[in-house]
Amino acid sequence: MLSERRLQVLRAIVQDYVGTEEPVGSKALTERHGLGVSPATVRNDMAALEDEGYIAQPHTSAGRIPTDKGYRLFVDKLAGVKPMTPPERRAIQNFLDGAVDLDDVVARTVRLLAQLTRQVAVVQYPSLTRSTVRHVELLSLAPARVMLVLITDTGRVEQRMIDCPAPVGEASLADLRARLNSRVAGRRFTDVPRLVEDLPDAFDVEDRGTVSTVLSTLLETLVEENEERLMIGGTANLTRFTHDFPLTIQPVLEALEEQVVLLKLLGEAGDSGMTVRIGHENAYEGLNSTSVVSVGYGSGGEAVAKLGVVGPTRMDYPGTMGAVRAVARYVGQILAES
Amino acid sequence: MLSERRLQVLRAIVQDYVGTEEPVGSKALTERHGLGVSPATVRNDMAALEDEGYIAQPHTSAGRIPTDKGYRLFVDKLAGVKPMTPPERRAIQNFLDGAVDLDDVVARTVRLLAQLTRQVAVVQYPSLTRSTVRHVELLSLAPARVMLVLITDTGRVEQRMIDCPAPVGEASLADLRARLNSRVAGRRFTDVPRLVEDLPDAFDVEDRGTVSTVLSTLLETLVEENEERLMIGGTANLTRFTHDFPLTIQPVLEALEEQVVLLKLLGEAGDSGMTVRIGHENAYEGLNSTSVVSVGYGSGGEAVAKLGVVGPTRMDYPGTMGAVRAVARYVGQILAES
DNA sequence: GGCTGGCACTCGGACGGACAGAGTGCCAGG
DNA sequence: CCTGGCACTCTGTCCGTCCGAGTGCCAGCC
Numbered sequence: 001m002l003s004e005r006r007l008q009v010l011r012a013i014v015q016d017y018v019g020t021e022e023p024v025g026s027k028a029l030t031e032r033h034g035l036g037v038s039p040a041t042v043r044n045d046m047a048a049l050e051d052e053g054y055i056a057q058p059h060t061s062a063g064r065i066p067t068d069k070g071y072r073l074f075v076d077k078l079a080g081v082k083p084m085t086p087p088e089r090r091a092i093q094n095f096l097d098g099a100v101d102l103d104d105v106v107a108r109t110v111r112l113l114a115q116l117t118r119q120v121a122v123v124q125y126p127s128l129t130r131s132t133v134r135h136v137e138l139l140s141l142a143p144a145r146v147m148l149v150l151i152t153d154t155g156r157v158e159q160r161m162i163d164c165p166a167p168v169g170e171a172s173l174a175d176l177r178a179r180l181n182s183r184v185a186g187r188r189f190t191d192v193p194r195l196v197e198d199l200p201d202a203f204d205v206e207d208r209g210t211v212s213t214v215l216s217t218l219l220e221t222l223v224e225e226n227e228e229r230l231m232i233g234g235t236a237n238l239t240r241f242t243h244d245f246p247l248t249i250q251p252v253l254e255a256l257e258e259q260v261v262l263l264k265l266l267g268e269a270g271d272s273g274m275t276v277r278i279g280h281e282n283a284y285e286g287l288n289s290t291s292v293v294s295v296g297y298g299s300g301g302e303a304v305a306k307l308g309v310v311g312p313t314r315m316d317y318p319g320t321m322g323a324v325r326a327v328a329r330y331v332g333q334i335l336a337e338s
Numbered sequence: 339m340l341s342e343r344r345l346q347v348l349r350a351i352v353q354d355y356v357g358t359e360e361p362v363g364s365k366a367l368t369e370r371h372g373l374g375v376s377p378a379t380v381r382n383d384m385a386a387l388e389d390e391g392y393i394a395q396p397h398t399s400a401g402r403i404p405t406d407k408g409y410r411l412f413v414d415k416l417a418g419v420k421p422m423t424p425p426e427r428r429a430i431q432n433f434l435d436g437a438v439d440l441d442d443v444v445a446r447t448v449r450l451l452a453q454l455t456r457q458v459a460v461v462q463y464p465s466l467t468r469s470t471v472r473h474v475e476l477l478s479l480a481p482a483r484v485m486l487v488l489i490t491d492t493g494r495v496e497q498r499m500i501d502c503p504a505p506v507g508e509a510s511l512a513d514l515r516a517r518l519n520s521r522v523a524g525r526r527f528t529d530v531p532r533l534v535e536d537l538p539d540a541f542d543v544e545d546r547g548t549v550s551t552v553l554s555t556l557l558e559t560l561v562e563e564n565e566e567r568l569m570i571g572g573t574a575n576l577t578r579f580t581h582d583f584p585l586t587i588q589p590v591l592e593a594l595e596e597q598v599v600l601l602k603l604l605g606e607a608g609d610s611g612m613t614v615r616i617g618h619e620n621a622y623e624g625l626n627s628t629s630v631v632s633v634g635y636g637s638g639g640e641a642v643a644k645l646g647v648v649g650p651t652r653m654d655y656p657g658t659m660g661a662v663r664a665v666a667r668y669v670g671q672i673l674a675e676s
Numbered sequence: 677g678g679c680t681g682g683c684a685c686t687c688g689g690a691c692g693g694a695c696a697g698a699g700t701g702c703c704a705g706g
Numbered sequence: 707c708c709t710g711g712c713a714c715t716c717t718g719t720c721c722g723t724c725c726g727a728g729t730g731c732c733a734g735c736c
Contacts, residue, residue, distance in 0.1 A: 364699075401700095
């Protein structure tokens, strides 16, 4: 077990390194933080911390930098979450309040998060898994061509074109629309298949083909839309670590382009509370020198999706976590209102 | 006027520099391209080209590199558009044919273009300016709350929530829906305001407030949706010029995040045919060391939007132009079919 | 036992000179 | 108008030196 002072030393190393981006030595530490002991003492502590794997030196006779394990301890035990200041809170709220629709909410959230944290922001669109159907609309475009429009309670709208096996009359279509809505409106996506199962039986034989086609398209849409989308922003912030540049930035950009990777990344994070994945804790290799701070957000008590930021392991964890938490909270409010 | 051989020298310089990314000297030129003259002669030609401002040397006693003006001449006079090979064409078509909806078409196009050119791809969503209304749907969600869904002939769907000044009955809503569609379905966006102008007059006094609210929301949506959206991809390709790195990449990433900038960029490009903007020809400062190759695409003869790539001025113009043109052509086909 | 000051040691980064190589401009001759 | 030759310039690189920061260890002190 590490003594109290050694933990303080580790905390100081993390803080200094995050600030200066340079390995920190024993002398600088005692000067900048009022540790009340001499550099030599700190050196002993550092040696112990290094033995335990919390810090490392890039070269002999250089200062120390935290390892992933060191950051982990820092995040878990040594650092709190820095709350946003009241002006910041107001700014967040003002910025998000202007949104006109779901796309806009997500877009604004991304921008906001990127600006606040000065890092790359990732925001997942509200998932449909827990969503309910608000309305299903069927439009006749041509005798044997129907457009299906699905509207969800989160304000998302999806449409599909359907080629019917036989021409379908306005009356049948209206009938189908009415029956369909009376069964599925307000219901969860996951319940829909069961609810429409026997619907074709209510129709004349000649329309059954069309009804089945429409239903299967609807079910497909529900499933497909569970493949979640997301929006990213603030990639220009990656250039802030001009340091070890081309080495790290390319795989990160590549990862960010692969929505699949990002979705998996967010998916792996815990469902409740804030998750911080540091360096090699990320399964995806390209992100081994980055940390991901993510948290679920949602309109009610339930989290419907996640948002977070991707930045260098050397990041300001308390500040970043504070910003992420605050933004998630306000986005949840906005969604609940609309 | 430049002699034929000097133009050949310029062409050779551009080609070599694009290939090697290094200033090219007189000796290498005569060796790699069968110019049939000695290095000394080429040197004279190079001196002339430099006087005219087509090439420059980074330092005394280094090879020459093309200037923006040099690339311009190269693109205008010396280089053709390299057509895609048949296998490439097939690959393009296969890749795009799998798309299920408009979002998917755009997403696939971005990916494809980024891969083909190994540069940053930008694809504008089909513009609504020349679009027509396919259908307007009104859904009653609550006594005084209506959802407006607008469907366009390009397959785009937009929805808006409307709070009505007074409760509105199903019957009135159905009436409004029918009248509205009979007037605007199949019409161009730009004609809609004129067509619905006197619509409130057809309704009872108590419903007029609601009708006006709905109409103004519809008009707003039409206008707003003219603010075009776009999708970008392939930003990881920016890291390929590891060369003059942090200097150029940051402003470019910033520009790419600003959709406004990109839209303006595409907007400035000519409406017909392919446009190449080289280096300082781009109004936006951050893109001064990049070139933008763009072209309109559309379902019929008309271009409904633009797509293109952003890359270093030192790019393979013939190949890039060929890829951009081919992709635009196939996307047009896909849109026409759906 | 833990903290401290002192000391020798190591190593990376900066500085500077020497050198090779590439490329140029110019000139005289074919 | 082209060509070969020549002197010149500049960059990039290599190497040796030097300085400073930081360390580890040890003996002494509280």
